[in-house]
Amino acid sequence: MKESVEKSYRTLLKLYEEIPEASVCFNITGCTIEGLAENFPDVLEGLREGCARGQFEILSSASYHPILPLIPYEHAVDQIKHNVELIRRHVGFEPKGFFPPEHGYAAPIIDALKEAGLEWFILDELVVKRSHPDLGELYKPFWAIGAREKAICVVRAKPISQGLWAASVGGFSTDDFLRFCEQFPDDFLLVSSTDAELIGLHWAYGPTWLRECLQKLLKSEKIELVRVSDWLRDHPPSRTLFLNAGTWAHDGKFTLWTERPDNVSLHRLCSFARLKVVTAEYFVRLAEALGIDTSEVKPLLKEAKKTIYLAEMSDGYGWDPVPLRKSFAYSSIIKAEELADEIIELVVCKVRRR
Amino acid sequence: MTYFSFVWNFFQTPGLSRDLRKVVELSYAPLVSFYIEHPDYPCAISLPASLARYLRKSAPDLFYDLVELVDRGQVELATTSKDLVPLPIVPWWEVLSQVIEGSRGILGCLGYRPSGFVPPDYAYSHAVAWACAEAGFSWLLLDEWTFKLTNPRWDWRWTFRAHWLEVAGRRLPVLCRSFGVSRGVWLASVGAYDVDKILDLASELGPENILISCTEAQLFGIYWKKGLGWLEKAYDSLSRKCEIVLPSQYLREVPPEGTVFLNASTALPDRSFRMLVKAWESPCLDSLLETPRWLCWLIPNLADLAEALGMDVRETKKMLKEAKDALFRAESDAPRRWDFDVHKLISAYANAIRAGELCRRSMEVMGRA
Numbered sequence: 119m120k121e122s123v124e125k126s127y128r129t130l131l132k133l134y135e136e137i138p139e140a141s142v143c144f145n146i147t148g149c150t151i152e153g154l155a156e157n158f159p160d161v162l163e164g165l166r167e168g169c170a171r172g173q174f175e176i177l178s179s180a181s182y183h184p185i186l187p188l189i190p191y192e193h194a195v196d197q198i199k200h201n202v203e204l205i206r207r208h209v210g211f212e213p214k215g216f217f218p219p220e221h222g223y224a225a226p227i228i229d230a231l232k233e234a235g236l237e238w239f240i241l242d243e244l245v246v247k248r249s250h251p252d253l254g255e256l257y258k259p260f261w262a263i264g265a266r267e268k269a270i271c272v273v274r275a276k277p278i279s280q281g282l283w284a285a286s287v288g289g290f291s292t293d294d295f296l297r298f299c300e301q302f303p304d305d306f307l308l309v310s311s312t313d314a315e316l317i318g319l320h321w322a323y324g325p326t327w328l329r330e331c332l333q334k335l336l337k338s339e340k341i342e343l344v345r346v347s348d349w350l351r352d353h354p355p356s357r358t359l360f361l362n363a364g365t366w367a368h369d370g371k372f373t374l375w376t377e378r379p380d381n382v383s384l385h386r387l388c389s390f391a392r393l394k395v396v397t398a399e400y401f402v403r404l405a406e407a408l409g410i411d412t413s414e415v416k417p418l419l420k421e422a423k424k425t426i427y428l429a430e431m432s433d434g435y436g437w438d439p440v441p442l443r444k445s446f447a448y449s450s451i452i453k454a455e456e457l458a459d460e461i462i463e464l465v466v467c468k469v470r471r472r
Numbered sequence: 473m474t475y476f477s478f479v480w481n482f483f484q485t486p487g488l489s490r491d492l493r494k495v496v497e498l499s500y501a502p503l504v505s506f507y508i509e510h511p512d513y514p515c516a517i518s519l520p521a522s523l524a525r526y527l528r529k530s531a532p533d534l535f536y537d538l539v540e541l542v543d544r545g546q547v548e549l550a551t552t553s554k555d556l557v558p559l560p561i562v563p564w565w566e567v568l569s570q571v572i573e574g575s576r577g578i579l580g581c582l583g584y585r586p587s588g589f590v591p592p593d594y595a596y597s598h599a600v601a602w603a604c605a606e607a608g609f610s611w612l613l614l615d616e617w618t619f620k621l622t623n624p625r626w627d628w629r630w631t632f633r634a635h636w637l638e639v640a641g642r643r644l645p646v647l648c649r650s651f652g653v654s655r656g657v658w659l660a661s662v663g664a665y666d667v668d669k670i671l672d673l674a675s676e677l678g679p680e681n682i683l684i685s686c687t688e689a690q691l692f693g694i695y696w697k698k699g700l701g702w703l704e705k706a707y708d709s710l711s712r713k714c715e716i717v718l719p720s721q722y723l724r725e726v727p728p729e730g731t732v733f734l735n736a737s738t739a740l741p742d743r744s745f746r747m748l749v750k751a752w753e754s755p756c757l758d759s760l761l762e763t764p765r766w767l768c769w770l771i772p773n774l775a776d777l778a779e780a781l782g783m784d785v786r787e788t789k790k791m792l793k794e795a796k797d798a799l800f801r802a803e804s805d806a807p808r809r810w811d812f813d814v815h816k817l818i819s820a821y822a823n824a825i826r827a828g829e830l831c832r833r834s835m836e837v838m839g840r841a
Binding site for chain 1: 756760763766774777778781814821822824825828832835
């Protein structure tokens, strides 16, 4: 994180501070906020100032970066709510937008983000196209249907999002970026969404490229740089669509996070551990219903839940599951199970004493 | 003379009443009327309890015609899992619950206990046989592929007769649905199959064999407007060379021979559960179902414990029942099949979320009590 902060996050904040008319959205996960709050509070302060200037919009995600459609619904809701709460507390911003980790999507995600008070989400065009290959006006937001709710879907424009990665190896110029954007009529919302670490950390020339790009966009008569929520207020969607489940992985499916032998094993172990934690939670609830004081057990339960959320983090499963990340997932599972055992034992002891 | 039996699946589940109304109006009602008008034509009808309840409420004419057919002894009732849950991929307690509640639901609704069980998608595992034996069914109908995939060398003359399935000290007669004949009825709808082919097949079989055609009733009307004309001709032709019977009647005349062990399988295109568990949205649905499924087992046990400790858990139990209903509806095979439609998927997702909410609320209510 130290390197990301020094080379990317601070650089980006400084760059946007110097160009205050360039509106921008930042998506930030709960675990990143926790890390920043502990070690780099100046970054959060920079975000807070940007929001106060009316320049930044903060998008929420799920706290510990899980592939949301592959975890239980209540975990998804918990993690999204927690992320929103952390943004409120540390950045002082009320998020309305949502960025699903790895653009892992299934219809119930909409219900989960609505429960957390969010209104719109961003989704890669690959996921949208897999459901509607011939969809016209792709970059016009639309209502997406969830299990019981609906929310606004904003489509991530792949050419100008991946374009930044191509730019880092000299394959995409700021003029290419501008040309792509200028081909669309006024009422289109083009969203370029890329890892912040690209600018600076992975690509030393990135800040210069971005500055040049922003200046060209600001000069363009056809382009207006906006915060998504502001734009949506003036351009409410008219279409309603159902989207199939998917991710932004190469095949649009979940295979990247499910098919490897380690992933099969991790998912099974994680599932058992989750059920143990749920069982422990309901033992605690029963004890409470019986009038037993459970204050001693509650922190353990909280820790068990957080540990299982850490085990669900996509890093141990996905793009780059280096041994360290896999090992972290395995050890989190073991720890969650141990905590569940401990909770049940404590509850049983308390009931016995009673 | 070889035996022959028609079994019709009325396998639409309530939930999407617009679709269901169409199927009832265009397929189920004309088929039931056909049998009312032809009292000499016997058949078995398999329907889930949820559909029976829907018919009683929304299509009373059809419902009472169906009861009359059973009264006459012309139609034998069979059922399937209560909410068309693909049984081999859910926990055993749910299998039992789906099978027993399916049977009770039919009894409560139509006044007759169904004698046969036709699993959704013919999805079979040992758990299905065990639950059917436990629930007191007289026969279980499985697809020919289940037999073929267990032992490809089994002869037709051996397969197309009744056998015993033994599970955990209980046993149950199993009958084999002829895949060829059943598929043939569909092919007949496009003129690619005729009754003579069934007769050719029957001529190769012995007097103890039975050919069972088991097909979705919505073929008639929805997919094949002239289907009932074909069916009348089929009954006429078949009755000359085969004895058309109800499955139970066959079992009385030719009791099951020997015991058979069958591998798990389905009649879905790849004959495995891959489609049910790996279909596009299935991993998402399974993740969503994980906790409610567990809580629907766990909380009743905690409620029993709380009751034993003197707490009032009536409200909790009432809510749990609702939670279980929602869970079962979410587990229906509809969104996992190749022909699923989006509304069924949305409905399954919504029911899964609701099941979880009800479980949590049931525990909160217990706390208050």
